[in-house]
Amino acid sequence: MKFFNVKTVEETFQLIKEYYSPIQEWKMVPLEEAVQHILAKDIHATENVPGFRRSAVDGYAVLAADTFGASENLPAYLNVTGEVKMGEQPSKPLFSGEAMYVPTGGMIPEHSNAVVMIEHCEDLDGLLNLYKHVMPGENVIEADEDLRQGSLLLKKGTLLRAQELGALASQGIVEVPVVRKPIIAYLSTGNEVKALETKELLPGQVRDMNGMTIGALVKEWGYEFKYGGIVNDDFDDLKRKMQQMLAEADCLFISGGSSVGVMDYSSDVLNSLGKPGVFVHGISIKPGKPTIMASAEGKPVIALPGHPASAMVIFHVFAKKILNQLQGYEGLDSPFTFAKTTRNIPSAAGRTDYVRTRLFQEGEQWLAEPIFGKSGLISTLVNSDGLIEIPARSEGVQKGELVTVKLFL
Amino acid sequence: MKFFNVKTVEETFQLIKEYYSPIQEWKMVPLEEAVQHILAKDIHATENVPGFRRSAVDGYAVLAADTFGASENLPAYLNVTGEVKMGEQPSKPLFSGEAMYVPTGGMIPEHSNAVVMIEHCEDLDGLLNLYKHVMPGENVIEADEDLRQGSLLLKKGTLLRAQELGALASQGIVEVPVVRKPIIAYLSTGNEVKALETKELLPGQVRDMNGMTIGALVKEWGYEFKYGGIVNDDFDDLKRKMQQMLAEADCLFISGGSSVGVMDYSSDVLNSLGKPGVFVHGISIKPGKPTIMASAEGKPVIALPGHPASAMVIFHVFAKKILNQLQGYEGLDSPFTFAKTTRNIPSAAGRTDYVRTRLFQEGEQWLAEPIFGKSGLISTLVNSDGLIEIPARSEGVQKGELVTVKLFL
Structure with missing residues (x-):
């Protein structure tokens, strides 16, 4: 297979930032x-x-200095001069020797600078016995x-x-x-791909699984999804349909076969849609090597591999980065965790591997059981909680090693 | 404060399963x-x-036995008898001594039982030179x-x-x-709580932040949210409004003050809504101890603490468990990861602490910087990526220790 511009996953992330610009609307x-x-x-x-000084606890507003030295054995004594009600202003300010009851969240009277928790006070007919001293500011939330x-x-x-x-x-x-949230358009390509509703498939045909998995992820992530249906392998039909979808969306994903011929032809179609065209033609990733990324006058156009599981993995790894870039968002993008792998997982150095995995807990420890299977199988994804990421610099991981898991959540 | 039925976080999770039954619709x-x-x-x-035997690679369908012994130095030779097109059936079966080109995903001809990758073949005018042997089943995806x-x-x-x-x-x-997805109803209570749209607050008043944060989480999680507005601290008003909301929802959350008086009165209102009533009155958790859980004839009714940050933490920790229980779902509920804490975090044994944290990466290592602050402050949540969980059995964690972080994602 001729990959004339294969990039690493990290390079691809970087290129996404260079080639795609945030939406200005x-x-x-x-x-x-x-x-x-x-x-x-x-x-x-x-x-x-909160806009006013409020108490963080149920207790008595005081002047902190009045409480200094107070202890279980030697209480301080203050006169209770009132009670503050929630949502109301205290009826009067507080002076030395005085205390006022304040509920949690209630406003603190003028001059007072601390609150003693109710557990450390005893109100004996208006004479407050105070068994603990407080520092200025204690249990008070300042106005700003x-x-x-x-x-x-x-x-x-x-x-x-x-x-x-x-x-x-x-x-x-x-x-x-x-x-404005980007609108994501999607097309399936391939003569073998038939509509979901097809009752009886002929041998060699499959239903359009990718339209469903990609659409579900887009909706789960909270974006608008435009499904363009299935286009046969015909250059002009595909180009016309892609132009039409691009006109009403901010980015376009297609999925097609992963054969040499289809990939070359997808690349030609992507290049025909506008400048600068294809900038990633193959990624050193497994599964999903035959992935193509292009920019059509600034709009992302991505050809995903045809295998359902590969298409979904690639969409998981790259689509959120692209959508975040379109919105000028640079924070954490998707949830990940760490777990100990239950088996050796071989990997080629220079290639990033995403291995489907089931997570389970054994005592305190989270374990990741890799699910091996051909990349075309959707059933392996059904049983997965996430993807073990084996970075390009690694030649695989040993049983018991801690691995990063991107979560399907 | 009188907590007459304080439960641990684990006990509360267990009680949620016992008191709330899955929706049958x-x-x-x-x-x-x-x-x-x-x-x-x-x-x-x-x-x-896939319903038919297909190739996992671009290559030549063969009988595996015809390739045995083939190597770089000693190729095997087969006659190319055709090409399979995507979505179409092979025109004829394959016999010993023959090979047929098949693209990735293409159907494999009858009798053939393996595919040699194109990289290991050379088609010289219909005579296929084959430089590698394949085992039966290699590069073939079986029909089932x-x-x-x-x-x-x-x-x-x-x-x-x-x-x-x-x-x-x-x-x-x-x-x-x-x-059927549960419908979540929500009410704010408290004389100090005013509508979001209120232009000028009087001292002692706050706007209804909790209605917004709880509503946003519910929508983010994909459920229907019914906002019942704000009810003053009046038993009959609150009871009437709660009955009304419960009639059109599957569960009801309220948030109110965290003062003793308010909590006792919330508990009375919750008990008045139906049997068996309150079963959790206080949780050994920080923040959010003054949380009440009840079942009103099987429907969950939960009183969250009034502090915005506490209310949100409690909702994060328990609401998804409740919603999952109502739907009979028992899998992973919310994303979590592990990171090394950058500071010592003290905690009381017997209590589960959720400490707001910012996550950042240093080389390979993820670090969790705890954000300390009074539980009432929403600003500490704004700066957080998640919550460090310090289990009840722990008396705190040391700087550099690995901690579990529940992610806000």
Whole structure:
């Protein structure tokens, strides 16, 4: 097989950053629709949070100095002058010799600078016996302790998760500028590939599994998926259909055969769609070597191998990187863990291997049982919790060695 | 604070299984909508996959016996009798002394039992020089190698991920029985809690952050979220509103203050909703001790602590377990990894701690930098990639120790 531009996995990651540019479009969306979007602009805090000094515990607001020296044997005594209710302002300030009851989250009266936990106090008819001293600031959340007005709250390029939306909500921010999410188009190619609904296949034919697996991953990741159906192996038909799909999407994946002929021809079609064209023609990866990446006037166009399991592995390893790059997101992309492998796994140096694996726990230890099988088999993926990654510099791992596992979660 | 039924995290997980029963309703959904649903019935394979004997490589279909002894120095010679096209049946069977070209994924002619990779062959005008021998079955995918007709394809209770849908698609299955996804209702309580849209807060008031963070997690996890707004601290109002929300949902979360008074009163309201009522009143966990769990005639009702960060941590640790239990799913629930902590983290034995952490890589090693902060602060969650889990049996971890990190991904 002629691979005229084979790259390592690391080189491919780097090329993705060089060839594909972030989408510049953004839009305002209501906060509750912004989850899993990428923030398009810096956001500064417009208010202090919590905005008032509040207690972190149930207890008595005091002046810390009044408690110094207090202990189990030698309590301090303070006059209880009132009680603060949740959501209300204290009725009066606090002076030396006084204490006021405050519930967790309640506002602390003026002048007081600490709270003694209720466990360390005894209220005897308005005379508070205090069995522990507190330091200034103890059990108090300052008005700007969570978020300070004017400070940078969230940076452009931040992934908006539940906690970021919570922080925005605390500010009364109800909509937020987000990068438009890329739309992913997909086509299956190959004379042997038939629609899912086909009742009876002829010998030599298969149903379009890849359209289903790629589509499911795209939806699981929260993106819009445009399925373009199946195109026969005809240069002009494929080119026309790809142009049409590209016009209404931000990137296009196709999957086709993994034979020499098909790969050369996919490469020609990809090159015909626009400049600079193909920049990766084969990746030193297993499974999935016959993968092609191109840029058609800046839009990613990727030909995945035809084998269902290979196509899915390649999509797992590279598609999220591409989607993140299109959105200007640089953080952690997909979950991974570490486990001890239960078997020796050979690998060629210079090639990155992704071995399907089942995870299980033995006492404290997580073990990764490799599932070997030909790359075409979807059944091996069905039994997998993730992929053991064997880096290019390694010639394989020994039974009991700790390996990185990319999780299917 | 009076916790009259404090449970450990492990006990709470166990009680969730005992008190909450799986939803019995299921429905047929189109395959492309089934992603992340739980399969409601066993599915058997109705067809063999691939359904025909196909080649795993580009090469020549042969009888393995014809290649025995072939080597670089002493090639075997076979007559090329044709070429198999993708998606088509071979035009004729193969006999001893013959070879036929087959592309990757192509059907193998009758009688042939192995494929020699193209790299090890040379076609000289129809005379194939063959420089390597193959064993019977080499580079051949058998007709039932991926899935065998009649075998159990997927078990009831399986989480339908991309690969499971791919396996179903390969069978021409276009719809699938799934467990109805639980609907999650949520209410915020507390006189101090004001609507998100509130322009100016009075001192002592906060906006409803928890409605946003819990809602975002529910949506991220792919469930329907019903937001019931904010209810003041009034027993009858709260009970009425909770009954109303429970009637249209499968489980109900509320968050309220974490003060003694509020907790006792939440517990009373939860008990008033139905039998058997409250079974967890406080969990030995940090943050989030003041958590209450009840079953109202079998439906989960959970009171989360009011602190935004505590509420989110508790929801992370327990809500997915509850949702999985409601769907009869018992597999891995949320992604976790291992990293070396960059600092000592003290912890009380008997209590499970979840410490917010930022993850970063130093060479090969992943490090977890704990982010300390009062449990009320959402800003510490904004800076976190996950939660370090310090199990109940541990009294803390030393700098450099390997810790489990639950990932926010």
